[in-house]
Each structure stands twice: as structure tokens, then as C-alpha cells.
Amino acid sequence: MKKFVAMLSAAALCLGLLAGCGGSPSQTPGTASTPAGSTAGQPSGEKIPVRFMYWNKEESMQALIDLINEKLPNVDFQFEFVDTTSFATVYKTQMNAGEGPDILAVEYVPTEVQAGWVLDITDQPFMQNYQESVLNELAVDGRSYVIPGPSWFGGYFYNKGMFEEHGWTIPKTYDEWLELCDKIAAEGVKPLANPIKNPNYLMHYAMSYVTGEFLRQPEGMSWDKDYAAGKVKMAESWGPYLDKWAEVVEKGYVTAEDLGMDYDQALDEFATGKAAMFDSGPWDVDAIYGKNPDIKIDMMPYVGNKGDTGWLFGGPGIRFGVNSKLGESGNEEKLAAALSVLELISSPEGQKAYWENNQGGSSYVKGVEFEMPAEYDGCKEVFAAGHIYAPWSQWNAGVYDEFGKQLQGFVAGDTTLEEVMQATDAKNEEVMSKLG
DSSP: OHHHHHHHHHHHHGGGGGTTOTTGGGSOOOBOOSOTTOOTTOOTTOOEEEEEEESSOGGGGHHHHHHHHHHOTTEEEEEEEOOHHHHHHHHHHHHHTTOOOSEEEOSSHHHHHHTTOBOBOTTOGGGGGBOHHHHHHHOBTTBOOEEEOSEEEEEEEEEHHHHHHHTOOOOSSHHHHHHHHHHHHHTTOEEEEOOTTSHHHHHHHHHHHHIIIIITSGGGTTHHHHHHTTSOOGGGTSHHHHHHHTHHHHTTSSOGGGGGOOHHHHHHHHHTTSEEEEEEOGGGHHHHHHHOTTOOEEEEOBOOSSOSSOBBEEEESOEEEEBGGGGSTTOHHHHHHHHHHHHHHTSHHHHHHHHHTSOSSOOOBTTOOOOOOGGGGGGHHHHHHTOBOOGGGGSOTTHHHHHHHHHHHHHHTSSOHHHHHHHHHHHHHHHHHHHO
């Protein structure tokens, strides 16, 4: 769950990005008008410096950097590493001073767009390469400011050998999933390893049903962004979905006793065969095999009752954007160079180069498929459909934490689901008031 928690932390970290921005939030972000790959106005034979700052080291993108150097000889791609402990401060300081990188690693899209830092690239031809679902997820007021790198993802790992031994089948609906839990429990095995001492896991559980059943259906497609904007309330719409999800608590498969279980204990339960399923992702594979080299695992998606492919939690591991300063007069050469880099990243060749150093996710570029390890065979249809989404990435920072903490109270028997939703709404209003 390390990456899951890291994604939540990144959003929280970025809540402070607007601090010290002065009048920046009222600035209208620029729009890129230079065609990607254009060499208009570029001096022949001269390399144009394009700076990129990132919280991961250069080796995490080495194959992509090599490809840029090979395919874009006019670009001097300058990689700058800044450790995660100081990245947000350094980045904010540079952006507020008008001295930020040319290509941005955008952590929290709405906040940075509101600050006026990120260029509108909606009309760039390479944007058509991407799946519509991810463009909608990352859009701000219907406009695109970033391209998504290959994704991280998480779902339910399951003990494949145990499933084969007992003849358990993979569920297509939430009701079938609950029936599966019944069958597993009847064999004396714990259905789910529950590290819900961390409230984020419990938030994860509840959202795993609400996502497929509501948030990614036409009637709920805009809900997360509307929630962040204060246009909707959880208490007014989530009640029926949380009531249905809570059947897993009523059946005793998520218990008050589990509130004392941490991540390491849950991973050990799954790896040693005491639990049949574990909410996790590629980052835990080595640890699982380290505890039990003989275990056979696969992954199943989260499902609602709509009967579709199901969903995985996840999203772009990195979002590339262009500094809005490049849209100003006099920066045409650098803008064209920066856009040519984004165009290359958006190609099948660019995606595969990035993947070489970041295996374990999927590409959002249409027609690009990576050879996934056998541990994810159960999610092939999900990857093909682009059904990967993290609702909390659209929420105001801190609200998802409150939701998880309130759900802990529900599991403990100290509060009702109605009170959970009301408290989460109150936290959202509190955060919004601080954002101004």
C-alpha cells in the first residue's frame, strides 16, 4: 500500500502550494498555440535547453531521456532531481518567482492550474492519443493541462492456488463478491486481510464499491470534482451506496478487532494463507513472495453491481505539464521544444521508454499495451477498458483522511453512516474555507 499512501500524501502536500502565491490564483492560464514539434523561430543547429525537475532520480526515466536525446537533437533536456522531502518547497518557490522548470511534474492538477502555473494544452494534436476517460479525470473546467504517464494501480490480490483448490470463481458483481466471502469463511479462512488500523484502507474499501456503482457511472461522473468545489454533499447522495457496501461489515468480514491490524500484519496474513484476499498492488509483490515463495497470486478488480469489467484504483504515476510562462511572447522557441518532448512522450515509443524504468502499470495512450506479469492476468479487461481511477485524487486534501477516520468509528460501532457522511462534509467545508 506504499504507493497508495504516497498518492494520498502527495495531494495533502500540495494543499500548501497556493500559499504565498499572492494574486496568482486569479491569473488565467495561457493556452499553447504553437504546434507540437514545430521548429518555427528556432535557430538552426542550436540546442534549446528544456529543464525538468522531478522527485525521483534520473535513472527512473533514463530510457525516456535517452530517447529524447536521440529523437530530438535540437533539445537539451536538463533533468534536475530534488528529493521528496524538499520538492514541494523548492518547486513552489521557483514557480512563484517565475523561475520554474519548463516541463512540470504536476502533482495536484486543480491547485496548480488555479495558481496559473500550467499551460492549457487541450488543442495540441497529441492529446488525441489518450483515452478519453483519463482526460476527463485530469481536466479542469473541461480543459486539459497535463498528459498522464503510465499508471500505478491497485486491486484485490487473491491466493490463486487456494481459489483453484476450492473451486472459487472470480465475482462479477458486489453481491457475488459477498457470496465469495461467505464461501471462503465457511472453509475456515479469513476472506480479507484488513490493515484498517490505517484509516486510509477503510476509506479505500468503501470507495471500492461506490466507484464502480456510482462515481464512474454517467450520473456520478462529475461528482468528485463537484465535491471538491462544494457543489454537492456526500450526505445527499452516498447513503444508498454506503449502506450496500456496509454489508461486508454486517457479515463480520471487516470487524472492530481489525482496527488494531497494521499493514505488516495484514500482508503476513495473506502471504501465509490465513487470508484469501489482500487490497494491494505491484509494490507489495516482492514482499509477498519474500514471505512465501510458493504462493500463486493474481489480482481481481473492485466491482459494483453493474456487471461491467470492474475498476482498479490508480492513476498516472506522473503528470507532465508545460510552464505557463512559455506561453508568453518571446518564448516561442522554448515552447515548441517543450511541446515536442510531450509529443514524444505521448507516442507508443515514448510510452514504452518510460515503462522500461517504471514497470507495473498501464499506458493511457490508445493502442499501447505493456506485457503485464502473470500476477495481473485477472485484470486484462480492466486495463483494456481504461477502468483505473482514484476518486480521492479529485478531493480536497485531508477530506479523504477524515472519511477513513469516521469509517473507523462506524466499524467500531461508535457512529452511524449518516454521521460519517455529515462529518466528512463538514471537513470538506472547513478545508474549502481555508482555501478561500
